[in-house]
Structure formats: C-alpha cells, structure tokens
Amino acid sequence: MNEITITVNGKQVKGKAGSTVLEVCQANGIDIPTLCHLDGLSDVGACRMCVVEIAKERRPVPSCTYPARDGLVVQTHTEKLEKYRRQILELIFTEHNHFCMFCEKSGDCELQKLGYQYQMDNVRYSYALPSLSVDSLNEYFTIDHNRCILCGRCIRACREIAAVNTLDFGQRGWKTTVVADLNQPLGESSCLNCGPCVQACPTGAIFNKINLYKGVTEDCEQIATVCPDCGVGCELNVLVRDNNLIRIDAPDLTSTRGALCRMGRFELLEQTQSRVTSPLVRIKDCDFEECSLDSAAQRISAGLKETKDSFAGMVSTKLPSETLSMFHKFISDVIGSDSIDTPDGASYRIISEGIAKFAGKGKGLDIECSIEEIPGADCILVIGSDPETTNPVVGTLIRRAAGQGKAKLVTVHPSRDAFPLWTDLWLKPKAGSETALLNGLTKIILDKGLAKSGKADALKTSLNQCEISEVARTAGIDKETLEEAAEIYAQAERGIIIYGENLIANGGADAVAAILNLASITANQVGNSLRVVSLKSGANSRGAWELGLAKGIKQDKPKGLYLLLSDDTVDEKLLNRLKEIDFLVVQASYHSPVTAIADVVLPSPIWAEREGKYVDMSGRALEVKQVLEPGEGVLQDKEILMAVSQQMGKELVLR
Template identity: 65%
Template sequence: MNEISLTINGQQAKGKAGDTVLEVCQANGIDVPTLCHLDGLSDIGACRMCVVEIEKERRPVPACTYPAREGLVVRTDSEKLEKYRRQILELIFTEHNHFCMFCEASGDCELQNLAYRYQMDNVRYPYTFPALSVDAISNHLVIDHNRCILCGRCVRACSEVAASHTLSFSQRGWKTLVSADLEQPLGESSCRLCGACVQACPTGAIFSKFSLYKGRREDCQQVSTVCPLCGVGCELNVLVRDNNLVKIEAPGLNGARSALCRMGRFGLLEPTPPRITSPLIRGSQGELEACSLAEAAEVIAKRLAKTKGSLSGMVSSRIPEETLSLFHRFMTEAANSDSLDTLDGELYRTISAGIRQFWNQGTGLDIEPPIEDIATADCIMVVGADPETTNPVVGTLISKAVSQNKARLLVINSSRDVFPLRSDLWLKPKAGSQGTLLNGLAKILLDKGLATPQKASSRFRESLQQCQIDNVSLATDIEREKLELAAEIYGEAKRAFIIYGEDLLSTKDASVVATILNLAAITGNREEDRLRAISLKPGANSRGAWQLGLARGIKQDRPKALYLLLGDEPESEALLSWLRGVNFLIVQASYYSPAVFMADVVLPSPIWAEREGKYVDMDGRAREMK
C-alpha cells in the first residue's frame, strides 16, 4: 500500500493512499474534533466540526471527506478554525432543545464534551425552542428529537452496520427529523432492535429504556466477553456498575461481527422468569420444595440406585467448555453411562454423516468457511434455515451482502420466504423434498455446463444419472422454469454461498447435507479445503460440545432417569414432549420453566453473564467468556 507524506501543523505526517485528511490526523495522534464521524461508518461531512485549512483551498474543508494526497499542507488548530468550531457548536445548541441537566447522556455526551472543550458558557444566537416529539412507543428504545443534532450516525449505522435501512431523514430544512420507515413510531416499524443506532448516537437522542440513568461510562467497569446465545459468538463489551448490569455494546461498529441482535444487546436487561436460587425436590404432596444441596444429592443417590445405573445426560450447548467437561466426566466416570447428548446433538450427527458421505474423512467440520466471508458473496442460497431468527447476525451479513455487494439471494424453504424483502427467488418445495430439489439443481448445472462433475464424489455423480428434471418438478411442486432460473443464478456466480440450518437438518437426512457440499464443490465454490457452505449452529458452544464427544445420542427412546443441564436456555416444545416419558428427571436450570416443574429434583444454575469459560464458535475459533 502506497505511503504518502503530508505536512500537518508544520510537522510531517505519514498516511496511506486513499486515506482522508482526518484518518491521517488520527493515525499521527493529531486531535481534530468531530461529531458526525464514527469509525466503521462512511463519512458525510455533516457537522463541519472537523473543518481544516488546506493550502491553496479558498475556504476551510471537512477533514473527514477530504482525500489526503502527497505533499498536502494542512492546518487543524488555527485561531480562525477554533472560532468556526465554536460558532458551529452554538448554532447546533440553538437548533434543538439541549438541556443537559435532564439528559440521560449527560456525562457521556460528545456534544456536551465539545461545549466544555470550547468553554461555551453562553450562546450568541437566539434559541428556536422547536416543539419536538419523543417517540417512546418501543419497549426497548426511545427517540428524543429534542436532543438530535442530525449528524446521521444512527441512519448510517442502521443501513451500513445492521443493513436494516429502517432509519432515515424525513422532511427538509429546519424541519428535518430522523424517522423510522415512513415516519412510523419506532415500535411499529421494521426495526429489528439490534441497537446499533443507540451505540452510534453521540448525544441522548436515541437511548435504551433498560439503561436509563443507571450510570455514566466512567462510573462503570467494562468487561469484554462473548455472547453465548447462538453459534456466532459475538464479542461484547458489558458495562457493570456496583455488580449491576448497565448496558451491553459491540466493541465497535467496524468489522463483520459489529452488529449485535436484540437478545445479545438487550436479552439480559429484559424481564425474565424468576431465578432458581436453591435446590428443589418433589415433596410428599407432589409440590416442589426448597431443600439443601445435601438433601437433593441424597434424593438423587437413592433414586439412581433403584434405576441401576441407567442415567442418561443431556446438556445445553450454551454451557462453557469447562462445565461441559465436568458433565462429561460425571456421566462417563461417576454414572458409568455413555448415554449422553446435547440439545442440538441430532443436528451434529446429521451434519457429520453428510460430510462423511461427501468425502469419507471423519466429521470434517473444518470444511466450513468463516461467516465473515458471507459479506463478500455475490450469490447466497439459504436452504431450510431462518438466520434472522436462529442466528440474527448471520441474517445481517446476508442482508449486507445483498444491499452493499448486490448479491443475488435464493431462498429454499417449504413454509415461508425468510427474506421476503430481499430474495430474488423463493423456491417452496413440498415438505421433505428439499433433497430432490437440490439434486435437480445439480443436474441442471451439469447439463448447462455451469459445473465440473469431476469435483463431485463418484457416488453423487452416479445418483444424478437417474435424475430427470420433469420428475423433480413434479416431486417438489416447483415449475421447471424456476428450477432452471435458480440453477443459473447460483451457477453463474463467482463467490456463491449455501447456508443451511435446523429446518433442513431436522429431517435427519444426511444425504441432503452431502448434496449441498457437492453443489458447492462442482461449481468451484471452495477455497483450499473449505467449501462455501455453512451450517447454522444453535448454541455458542455447539462445536465445543460436539468435539468433547457429548453428542453421542441418548440410548433409549425414553430413559428411566435423565440429568438435564439446561442452564439459561429455554426448552423447546419437542423437548418438553419427550421429557414427559422420563421416570426420574433431574433439571439444572437458571429460571423457573415448564421443564423445571416437570422435574423430580431441581438444581440451580448460573446464567451466562455469571459464568467464565471457553467456547468454540461456529467458525471453530476458541473464545473466552469472562
């Protein structure tokens, strides 16, 4: 990358070709005030606080949008510039109603900090005192237009980081406001509650109801950790004051994982069921009664003695590796049982079997690429998955690829189009016919010369010889023209991705996974040993649990005794139905839930924010929770 040299405030400064003047200043430790600039967002030069003087330019220019070039002579701190900046601040304060003594952001406000910096103890212009509304309909967020400085950071975060495009500017001139959709209240809009706008706001114009007046940033301890609520494993900065949670943020707004989802940012702050704070045992009247840990252990020992070592174990994949290892040791050594599974173990067994069918080499989860690569795709096929629900940040990466990289989006789902506003084509096959559909797409790709058959497994090539597209159309209830269009879109792409998930894997058909991998292989969508096909993992430690050998499977359809380490993961209806056939049930959980009320013995468990330990995310990276 070409290096350039500038003269800033009489000193030589180094930068890179393509940098702005502001970026060069920041890289060389030269402070230039900003309001509308934020790392990770595009620059628009809206606030004019960063104006600088450039030799041979007639007037001051915004440093955030002015391209740096070799030999440029820049001044950032002249008396003239300081007067400009003070004047700009005064005008900003007069435009809306900024009353710092009542503002939630007081002490953390960038506008307030600049007012102190420029000793703005009076304003020379008349205040307009506009009558502006406060949008507080949302259960999570508030937009107070009185505190808005129209910097546009929230609008850019919504489109560039979250790829939601919910926030925009409405009206014009002095009436301009930040609005959701077509001036709808935020709580009734398309907002997905990722909270990127809250983190981007430099004032108190957009804030979280859960963090209101809980403390300034300087009063809080900041803990860097990992979110365990899905397989993505987003990095979090958690602000804590007096051992109470204040807010959760992303480490920054730049990077593929900079967007959080509602659960990652607000989940711990939302109302929850009552916590389980002591062991419980089923009393003589059939009610759960509080007891000591020793009493609970005694009941467990007596009941397990009667079942003669037939204890099975099931564990959440949100649990850190250290706890999973202890659970594994307890089950295999103390309980002498190999009947153990994770809540998502069936998915792993289906994925592993499919990979073995594809290349006959172990489980091979390292065949999958990192999720960051999704953002660079020019075509994405979502098969039997709902990323927006199960792994929302993956959904955001897909939306960014579509809106920013102009990627084509194909959805194969038997029930609904999971990206109704973004998909180019939705194929709705009959339930259970996804495998037939994928085989049909592969056959079309080969017939049209859009694929290389030698890159597929011999077993797969043989299976396609009997494939007839008209039969595929009949079996899936999808017109032949749609099948051919989908194959052409996928086959003509240079960097196509396939993303598949629980809806597809719940069929337990490993051959469908093998077909997906063969599709990626024959179209050249691979980099070295990694194919551009990703399976969505439900838990932050799904891969870690699977690697520890916890997904062996429960040996009986209905075990006589079961130890369910649920933690803070909510149980599914399918799990509850299955638990009804268990004779003796031990549940270790954080909150009261239907599974807890079915248990014979209940043990308390910490929530994820109270744990420390290691996780392996869906990319196979070791992560540490603190």
C-alpha cells in the same frame, strides 16, 4: 500501499493514499474534534466540527470527507477554525432541546463533551426549540427527536452495520428528522431491534430503555466476553456497575461481527425471570422444599439407584467447554452411563451423517467455511433456515452482502422469504422436497456444463436417474425457475450455501449431503472447506459436539435423566419427552416449566456469572469471562457436580 506525505500545522506527517485528511491526522495523533464521524461508518461531513484550512482552498473544508493527497498543507487549529467550531456548537445547542440536566446520556454525550472542551459557557443565538416527538414504541430503545443533532450516524449504522435501512432522514430544512421507513413509529417499522443506532448516537437522541439512568460509561467496569445466545460468537463489551449489568456494546463496530443483534445487545440485559437460588426437592406432586446441597445429592443418589440401568445426561450447549467436559465425566464416571446428549445433538448427528455420505468417514465440521466468508460472497443460497430468528447476525451479514449488490440472494422456503427486500429469487418448494430440489440444481449445473470441479463425473453417475421435470413436479417449481436458480448459483465465484434446522429436520442427512455435493462442483473452496455454513443455535454447539457430548441417548425412554440446563430453555418437544421420565434432575438458573416437572432442582449461574471457553460455529475458540458475581445461593455448575459426586462416594477430577 502508497504512502503520501502531507503537512499538518507545519509538520510533515505520513499517511496512506486513499485516506481522508481526518484519518491521516488521527493516525498521527493530531486530535480534530468530530461529531458525525464514527469509526466503522462512512463519512458525510454533516456536522462541520472537523473543518480544516487547506492551502489553495478558498474556505475551510471538512477533513472527514477531504481526500488526503501528497503535498497538501493543512491547518487544523487556527483561531478562525476554533471560532467556527464554537459557533457550530452554539448553533447545534440552540437548534433542538439540548438541556443536559435530565438527559439519560448526560456524562456520556459527545456534544456535551465538546461543549466543555470549547468552554462554551453561553450561546449567542435564540433557541429554535421546535416541539418534536418522542418515539418510545420500540421494545428496547427510545428515539427523542428533540435531542437529535441530525448527524446521521444512526442512519449510517442502520444502513452500513445492520444493513436494514429502516432509518433515514425525513422532511426538509428545519423540519428534518430521522424517520423509520415512511415515518412509522419504530415499533411498527421494519426495525429489527439490533441497536447499532443506539451505540452510534452521540447524544441522548437514541437511548436504551433497559437500565435507564443506572450509570454512565465512566461509572462502569467494561468486560470483554462472548454472547451466549447463538453459535455466531459475537464479542460483547459488557458494562457493569456494582454487580449490575448496565449496557452491552459491540466492542468494534468495524468487525464482521460488530453488529450484534437484539439478543446480544438487549435481551441479555433483561433479568426478569425468577432465579433458582437453592436446591429443591419434590415432596408431593407439585410441591418443592428447599434443602441443603447434601440432601439434594442424597435424593439424587437414591433416585439413581432406582433407575441406574437406564440413566442419561443432557447438557445445554450454552455452557463453556470446561463445564461440558466435567459433565461428560460426571455422567460416565459417577453415574456410570454412556447415554449423553445435547438438546441440539440430533442435528449434529444428521450433519455428521451427511458429511460422511459426502466425504466418507473422518471429515468433520471443518468441511464448512467460516461465516466471515458471507460478506464477501457473490451469491448466497439460504435454504431451510431462518437466520433472522436463530442467528440474527448471520442475517445481517447476508443483508450486507446482498444490499450492496455484491451478492445475488436466492432463498428457499415453502412459505416465507426471510429477506423480502433483498432476495433476487425466492424458491417455494413443497415441504419435504428440499433434497430433490438440491439434487435437481446439481443436475442442471452438471447438464449445462457449469460444474467447475473434478468431482463432477462421479456425481453425474449417481444423479443419472434424476429427471429435472420430475424434480420440478416434486418441488412444485417450474423448470425455468430451477434453471435460473442453478445458473445464478453456478456462475458465482464465491457462492455460499446457508442451511439450518428446518432443512436438517425435514431433509435429514441426504439433504446435507446434497448441499455439500452442490457446493463441491461449483463454488471455489476456502482452503480445504466448502462454501457451506450450517446454523448452530448454541453458543458452544460446535464445542459440545466435538467434545463428544452429542452421542445421543441410547434408551428410547430413559428412566432417569440429569439435565444441566443452566439459563438455556427447552422446546416443547423436548419438554414433552422429559415429562415421561421417572426421575428428573434439573440444574437450571431459572424456574420454568422444566423445573416444575423435576424431582430435584439445583441452582446454576447465568451467562454473566460463568467463565470458560466456547467454540463458535465457525470453529474459533473464544474466551468467556465472568461479568457478575453469582447471586445469593448460586454455586458454579462444577461445584454442584463435585458435591453431588462426593455424596455418591465418587471423586470428580478433571485431568
């Protein structure tokens, strides 16, 4: 990296070539006021607060967009500049409605802070105060255009962080406002509710609807933890005041996972479901009675005796590894069963079988690469998955790569293209033909001599029988389109394949193996891993699987089952299976259809009330911090498991 030297306020300071004057000054501790600049976003020089005087420039220039070069002589705080800055503030304050007394953001507002800093105790201009709209149709946040200073940070966050491009400027001059799509209300627009715009807004123009007016940053404790809602493992900065959740921010907008999604930023704040706050036992068909932990344990002990030879355990992959290990031990040592699973365990067994088919035994999930590879990919093949629903931040990373034109995007789905504005080619195979399609793509690549790896020869033999015309018929896609897709993927240097639940459920291990085959002959590897990512729904799915909790339930229909669900949910399929169980123990945070069919219900903390470690889907170990004190009557999962063990005359110790 080339080093440059510039002179700022008479002092020589060093910086990196390619930086802006603002960046060099900030790196050297010279504080220049800014409004439209935000770390992690590109700079546009909209607000002009950061103006500086540069020798030989005829007029002040915005330092955020001025490239620093060797020998520049810069003045940052002359009387003239400070006068201009105060004038700019007065103009901004008089343009729209910037009266602070009833604003949600008062105390957290960058415009207000600058007003104080510049001791702006009056304005010399008359107010424009146009009557602008307030858009409150979005589920999680409101845009009040009257509070907007048109800095464009939300627009750049929408484009560069979220990669959605919903927001932009509409109209011209005095009438300029931020608009969604073609001036639709936000709630009816292409907005994905991911919210970096909320975090980026320097004023009260965009603000959270949840926990409105409940506290500003200064009142809150900030705790770094990990999102519990999917396997991506986004880091969260949770703001808490008096044991209440106030807000969730991305700790670093510049990081790969700095985007967050609606689940991590907003849905985690909603605590509207009714909590389980005491052990409950079923007394009649649909009646429960509150009881002590001891008597609940006695009931479990009695139920266990009746169903002992056929008892299984199931545990949510939202739980940290420590709790998972303890549950594992509880089922094996205390209950005496080796029948254990996670709700997503079946996927794991299929993925493992697929990996074994491809690489022989002994290779684990390490064969997959990290999602960090997605933004740098030059081709992305999304098959049998819906990242926008299951792992929205993966969707963000895909859009970032495709939106900047770096990556060609090929989606494979019978009826729905998850990325309609970004997709280069959408293949619509008939349901169930995914494996044939994948093998067909591999075959085309082999036949055309586009394969890059030595494994190709072995594959050639095994795919000898594969006829492209037959594949085209099975999949319902014409041969030319298949060839186009194969060529797009094979010609990429860093093509990545992303698959998920649908492919696993429909195609099974053969489809997984077909993906690995396809990846192995074309794209360059990342270390020892192929450029393949399987989407995992649980925050600690990978941790749970690698700890051996997804062995599977041995019995077709176990008589008894202990479900440690915590604040997770179960799908309808699993719920129906659970309904057939004679004796069901559910340890859960919320009342739900599952607790309604249980024989014994035990309380459990929610995500914010527990701590431990997660292994995210890319294999990183992450620390989960406790953010809130558990509510009244709620014990930690391990305390409950220990108490139940004790009642059954066994001690639960973790080595």
